[in-house]
Amino acid sequence: xxxxxxxxxxxxxxxxxxxxxxxxxxxxxxxxxxxxxxxxxxxxxxxxxxxxxxxxxxxxxxxxxxxxxxxxxxxxxxxxxxxxxxxxxxxxxxxxxxxxxxxxxxxxxxxxxxxxxxxxxxxxxxxxxxxxxxxxxxxxxxxxxxxxxxxxxxxxxxxxxxxxxxxxxxxxxxxxxxxxxxxxxxxxxxxxxxxxxxxxxxxxxxxxxxxxxxxxxxxxxxxxxxxxxxxxxxxxxxxxxxxxxxxxxxxxxxxxxxxxxxxxxxxxxxxxxxxxxxxxxxxxxxxxxxxxxxxxxxxxxxxxxxxxxxxxxxxxxxxxxxxxxxxxxxxxxxxxxxxxxxxxxxxxxxxxxxxxxxxxxxxxxxxxxxxxxxxxxxxxxxxxxx
Numbered sequence: 001x002x003x004x005x006x007x008x009x010x011x012x013x014x015x016x017x018x019x020x021x022x023x024x025x026x027x028x029x030x031x032x033x034x035x036x037x038x039x040x041x042x043x044x045x046x047x048x049x050x051x052x053x054x055x056x057x058x059x060x061x062x063x064x065x066x067x068x069x070x071x072x073x074x075x076x077x078x079x080x081x082x083x084x085x086x087x088x089x090x091x092x093x094x095x096x097x098x099x100x101x102x103x104x105x106x107x108x109x110x111x112x113x114x115x116x117x118x119x120x121x122x123x124x125x126x127x128x129x130x131x132x133x134x135x136x137x138x139x140x141x142x143x144x145x146x147x148x149x150x151x152x153x154x155x156x157x158x159x160x161x162x163x164x165x166x167x168x169x170x171x172x173x174x175x176x177x178x179x180x181x182x183x184x185x186x187x188x189x190x191x192x193x194x195x196x197x198x199x200x201x202x203x204x205x206x207x208x209x210x211x212x213x214x215x216x217x218x219x220x221x222x223x224x225x226x227x228x229x230x231x232x233x234x235x236x237x238x239x240x241x242x243x244x245x246x247x248x249x250x251x252x253x254x255x256x257x258x259x260x261x262x263x264x265x266x267x268x269x270x271x272x273x274x275x276x277x278x279x280x281x282x283x284x285x286x287x288x289x290x291x292x293x294x295x296x297x298x299x300x301x302x303x304x305x306x307x308x309x310x311x312x313x314x315x316x317x318x319x320x321x322x323x324x325x326x327x328x329x330x331x332x333x334x335x336x337x338x339x340x341x342x343x344x345x346x347x348x349x350x351x352x353x354x355x356x357x358x359x360x361x362x363x364x365x366x367x368x369x370x371x372x373x374x375x376x377x378x379x380x381x382x383x384x385x386x
Contacts, residue, residue, distance in 0.1 A: 003036060004093050008039070010041075013040055014053055023183060030371055036379075059084060085108060095108050095120070096120040097154075100123050118156075120157075122181075126296065156177055159180055163298075164320070181381075186370075190309035200285060209241055213287065213290075215248075219251065220252060224293030224317060225246075244268060244269045284306060285310055288350070289346065292316035301322060310362075311357070313330055313357055315349065317338075318333040
């Protein structure tokens with residue numbers, strides 16, 4: 001029996017780093033193990049026109065990426081990309097698009113309907129609020145002009161959280177075609193390891209008595225990096241043994257670095273820059289707490305699942321679907337843009353013995369949020385449509 005051919009469309013893909021890219025990669029690997037023939041179609045980001053990552057074939061279309069410098073990853077396919085879309089969609093048995101607002105999703109969905117191919121849409125984020133309001137209006141217009149058309153053409157709509165489902169329903173999506181499928185985590189890579197913890201803290205020069213608070217974020221406005229530095233400033237004054245590790249890069253990196261120096265907290269507030277996927281588990285293991293200071297747009301953040309898989313309680317702003325995965329007593333929720341409240345939560349958790357929580361958090365993730373469970377449900381959705 002011939003393998004079912006999947007064309008998966010994502011606005012960007014590895015080696016470009018991001019949540020959607022990681023979801024497509026993790027699902028793609030496991031779908032191939034289940035016998036699916038997987039091709040990823042994505043925008044060209046300093047790569048060849050085609051390449052292979054861990055067996056996943058990747059085809060690229062040329063695009064304009066002017067908004068990336070503003071922290072808005074929105075590629076616009078160029079005219080010459082039409083042939084690439086046409087070839088990939090026509091050669092598939094099912095088209096799976098990621099993200100309703102992207103032109104790439106619209107092109108692929110329209111072509112799939114023309115060739116009578118089933119379309120699955122995964123929607124990851126809720127509405128993303130930007131500073132100043134201008135880009136909010138652009139986003140609303142794009143939702144109306146592009147997003148609603150993608151939703152209309154999808155035979156099945158998957159949302160990564162109930163919060164994301166509410167957002168999609170507000171845009172007029174058909175509830176009869178919707179399913180909630182929470183993101184997963186690689187439980188073999190992300191797990192508590194005492195030896196890894198000791199080794200990483202030694203390399204980073206972290207004192208034994210220090211409490212380490214980790215965040216893994218792209219340094220942009222919506223991810224609340226300004227809230228985090230205010231939180232750190234307040235918390236460090238109360239407890240000088242706190243060390244904040246910030247993993248990630250982005251447009252606001254230089255500004256945050258300068259601000260940390262001006263505030264005199266550079267020793268306790270460390271920007272670690274880009275960290276490879278291979279090295280990331282060691283940072284989770286070196287930490288005691290994970291903080292997610294997002295302002296908006298979160299569907300179901302992968303980094304929270306990774307932190308929980310490594311046994312870390314999560315202090316998060318109450319936006320998007322984060323509340324759906326953190327059990328009562330194993331983390332804390334605070335309003336967005338509330339650095340004083342977040343600092344209180346950090347101080348509170350730094351004063352208690354967190355060891356009893358580690359195994360319970362780990363067990364919860366293993367039971368509910370492995371990628372294997374995620375892909376098993378995804379494959380069932382595919383089989384219903386092909």
